[in-house]
Amino acid sequence: MLGMSRSMGMAGVAALSLLAAAAWPPAAVHAKDVTLEFVVWNYSLDTIQDNVRQFEAENPGIKVNVTDYTWPDYHDSVVLRFRGNTTTDVIYGGQDWLPAWAAAGYLYPLDEIAADAIESYKKDLAGFTINDMTYDGHLYGLPYYADTISFIYNQRILKDAAIEVPTSWEEVADAARKLKANGMERPIVYEFNQELPNFYDAFVAQAYGRGGDLFDEEGEAIFNRPDNAAFQQLSWLRDVIAEGLVAFENHESTIIPAMNSGKHAFTIVYNYVLAAMNNKADQPLAGEFALARMPGEAQSTLGFTKFYAITSSAAENRERREAAWKFVDFMAGPPYAVAKRWAIEKGLGFGQLPLLEDPEVIEAWSGWVDMPTLQAQIETARGGTWKEWTAVWAASFRPLMAQAMIGEATVEEVMSQGAERWDALRAQMAR
Amino acid sequence: MTGRLADRLIVNLAALLVLAFAAGPILLAAFGSVVPDRILFDRDRSVLEGGMTLDNYRYIFTGRLPAAYMAEGANRAMISDAARQVPRSLWNSAQISTSVLALNLLLGAPAAFAFARFAFPRKKPAFLFLILSPLVPAVALVTPIYLLVDGLDLLGTKLAVVLVHTARSLPFTILILSVFFRKLPEELFEAAVIDGCSRLQSFLRVALPLALPAVCATGLFAFMLSYTEFLFSMVLSGDARSRPLSVVMAALARNTDVSWSLLNSAIFIAVLPTLLLVVLVWRYVVEGLLAGAVKG
Numbered sequence: 113m114l115g116m117s118r119s120m121g122m123a124g125v126a127a128l129s130l131l132a133a134a135a136w137p138p139a140a141v142h143a144k145d146v147t148l149e150f151v152v153w154n155y156s157l158d159t160i161q162d163n164v165r166q167f168e169a170e171n172p173g174i175k176v177n178v179t180d181y182t183w184p185d186y187h188d189s190v191v192l193r194f195r196g197n198t199t200t201d202v203i204y205g206g207q208d209w210l211p212a213w214a215a216a217g218y219l220y221p222l223d224e225i226a227a228d229a230i231e232s233y234k235k236d237l238a239g240f241t242i243n244d245m246t247y248d249g250h251l252y253g254l255p256y257y258a259d260t261i262s263f264i265y266n267q268r269i270l271k272d273a274a275i276e277v278p279t280s281w282e283e284v285a286d287a288a289r290k291l292k293a294n295g296m297e298r299p300i301v302y303e304f305n306q307e308l309p310n311f312y313d314a315f316v317a318q319a320y321g322r323g324g325d326l327f328d329e330e331g332e333a334i335f336n337r338p339d340n341a342a343f344q345q346l347s348w349l350r351d352v353i354a355e356g357l358v359a360f361e362n363h364e365s366t367i368i369p370a371m372n373s374g375k376h377a378f379t380i381v382y383n384y385v386l387a388a389m390n391n392k393a394d395q396p397l398a399g400e401f402a403l404a405r406m407p408g409e410a411q412s413t414l415g416f417t418k419f420y421a422i423t424s425s426a427a428e429n430r431e432r433r434e435a436a437w438k439f440v441d442f443m444a445g446p447p448y449a450v451a452k453r454w455a456i457e458k459g460l461g462f463g464q465l466p467l468l469e470d471p472e473v474i475e476a477w478s479g480w481v482d483m484p485t486l487q488a489q490i491e492t493a494r495g496g497t498w499k500e501w502t503a504v505w506a507a508s509f510r511p512l513m514a515q516a517m518i519g520e521a522t523v524e525e526v527m528s529q530g531a532e533r534w535d536a537l538r539a540q541m542a543r
Numbered sequence: 544m545t546g547r548l549a550d551r552l553i554v555n556l557a558a559l560l561v562l563a564f565a566a567g568p569i570l571l572a573a574f575g576s577v578v579p580d581r582i583l584f585d586r587d588r589s590v591l592e593g594g595m596t597l598d599n600y601r602y603i604f605t606g607r608l609p610a611a612y613m614a615e616g617a618n619r620a621m622i623s624d625a626a627r628q629v630p631r632s633l634w635n636s637a638q639i640s641t642s643v644l645a646l647n648l649l650l651g652a653p654a655a656f657a658f659a660r661f662a663f664p665r666k667k668p669a670f671l672f673l674i675l676s677p678l679v680p681a682v683a684l685v686t687p688i689y690l691l692v693d694g695l696d697l698l699g700t701k702l703a704v705v706l707v708h709t710a711r712s713l714p715f716t717i718l719i720l721s722v723f724f725r726k727l728p729e730e731l732f733e734a735a736v737i738d739g740c741s742r743l744q745s746f747l748r749v750a751l752p753l754a755l756p757a758v759c760a761t762g763l764f765a766f767m768l769s770y771t772e773f774l775f776s777m778v779l780s781g782d783a784r785s786r787p788l789s790v791v792m793a794a795l796a797r798n799t800d801v802s803w804s805l806l807n808s809a810i811f812i813a814v815l816p817t818l819l820l821v822v823l824v825w826r827y828v829v830e831g832l833l834a835g836a837v838k839g
Contacts, residue, residue, distance in 0.1 A: 154794050155625075179781060184793075372584050391618040
């Protein structure tokens with residue numbers, strides 16, 4: 113048997129050598145005038161690469177290398193590139209990362225690269241996207257992808273139970289109680305995961321629906337006041353959970369099959385989840401789900417924006433800066449062909465308002481969302497309060513929210529602790 | 544008699560339990576990969592109703608969309624093209640892990656033999672340094688290793704991943720093999736020296752053949768460590784041309800644009816090489832180990 117192992121070993125060594133040699137091919141050499149390093153998270157790389165090819169064809173002399181990371185590791189990987197001075201010219205940015213990255217000097221304001229163009233583009237951008245891409249009075253990006261948090265309901269279930277689409281949180285609770293009385297065990301399904309930013313974002317969207325905010329214009333915490341919309345919303349969540357009206361899922365991807373089980377009538381998730389829920393390719397109840405304006409007096413919601421941004425290192429060199437701007441302008445500027453492509457082919461949301469009127473976008477999206485409702489929601493959506501410390505603070509606030517929601521702490525306690533933490537971080541950053 | 548029956552029952556139940564944990568996820572992945580999502584999620588429909596389909600495998604290997612996604616009104620956002628990186632990343636992983644295996648054996652076996660059989664200055668601190676170095680959490684090493692690799696201009700290459708994986712797995716290889724070499728009878732090496740063998744010859748002609756099963760097992764261990772490693776692979780590997788399977792699988796598992804059946808198909812494809820390796824090679828390793836134990 114050992115002899116057999118040895119002969120196998122010899123064959124193995126030969127195979128190992130071949131494989132090992134193939135692991136180290138010579139590096140390819142590119143000879144172009146400017147080569148931009150474009151860093152993205154790996155959503156739909158084929159489409160990204162195809163867009164890049166189109167840009168390169170239209171702009172001879174500029175080549176774009178795409179490097180991608182997985183979404184959960186993207187932030188840390190990009191920071192590592194910044195810290196390691198790895199050549200990086202254009203990146204996907206996010207509203208929550210912008211304050212820290214801009215304050216650290218990693219990103220360069222677009223309005224200092226192409227002031228006139230940026231000024232003229234602003235009129236086409238949704239208000240929340242401008243908020244999300246602005247830091248210290250400067251615009252740092254143009255939208256790659258923008259979306260809002262949606263209140264989603266099952267049309268068939270509501271129709272069968274003769275329930276009107278709720279427009280306030282009290283009506284949502286009443287509808288849920290009626291459905292529960294009719295035999296639906298948990299009419300609301302909620303993404304409950306204190307580790308995920310979505311958990312906080314969805315809560316802010318609900319507070320916006322009520323017409324309130326967690327912070328005042330000076331950036332001071334006001335959500336610890338009992339008359340504040342966020343305070344009231346957390347109390348509402350605590351109550352409906354205590355009543356047994358809410359089922360928990362720990363990720364938006366599991367909300368999709370949960371809603372498609374027909375066991376829940378309402379949920380609050382990003383709008384792209386509605387597209388997935390209504391996907392006729394793989395969802396049994398596709399077509400039953402609809403968007404409603406976020407309940408509450410204001411019917412506003414939270415929007416978010418991921419955007420193309422140019423790094424400061426790219427902006428240092430005139431040729432790279434101009435090439436990077438051309439690239440960003442191609443990907444996100446008028447006539448918004450790339451944003452339109454994402455919207456039609458992949459159902460990605462956008463911050464460029466003219467696309468809401470585009471017949472091809474309307475045709476593509478009408479299969480899964482009511483466009484007039486979406487347009488109304490987008491136009492009233494607001495951006496979040498994004499400071500250098502927001503992400504750190506939100507990570508500490510999410511577990512507090514969770515405690516209050518399941519009754520392990522009072523709303524008063526967690527809101528008070530959350531406000532203290534916010535003020536402490538704010539003071540620390542000011543120093 | 545009753546007691547023996549009860550014993551056998553308990554042993555069989557325990558074996559079934561282990562089998563369920565070991566094989567259950569693989570079988571579920573295989574099952575989920577051939578059942579359309581639409582049926583998988585619908586508790587009112589039998590899984591056999593819609594028939595089995597290999598559409599997801601065809602998409603991964605050829606790029607042809609599954610029939611369900613060609614239907615009118617279907618949203619193609621949930622059919623991630625990241626899944627199409629699986630075959631290439633599998634090949635990348637094979638190259639990287641095999642290189643790691645080879646380097647571990649080429650460097651680790653002689654080093655282990657030296658630590659086991661020879662006396663040399665600073666042997667003890669050197670050995671302690673080697674075996675304690677894996678205790679440093681990987682996450683603490685990411686930034687310095689990234690800067691080092693970047694400084695060597697190896698960022699985005701398979702070579703960078705191979706070197707780091709080798710550095711991370713080599714201590715285990717040396718530790719395991721040195722223990723094995725230490726257990727070999729001293730008389731064998733004395734006899735080899737009397738017969739005129741040099742140190743290198745006694746390693747190549749005496750120690751290595753006797754330790755072959757352990758060397759194979761340790762090499763496989765290094766292969767597995769490399770094949771499943773994620774953190775350094777993700778940070779250092781760059782784009783799809785050099786990206787190993789662990790990074791692609793992480794993208795598929797955590798990105799929201801991946802349907803369940805597509806994810807299951809990718810999981811099953813990812814598991815297959817490991818299964819094949821176990822079936823083809825592990826038997827010889829275990830048999831070799833047992834033979835060595837009897838002879839020793």
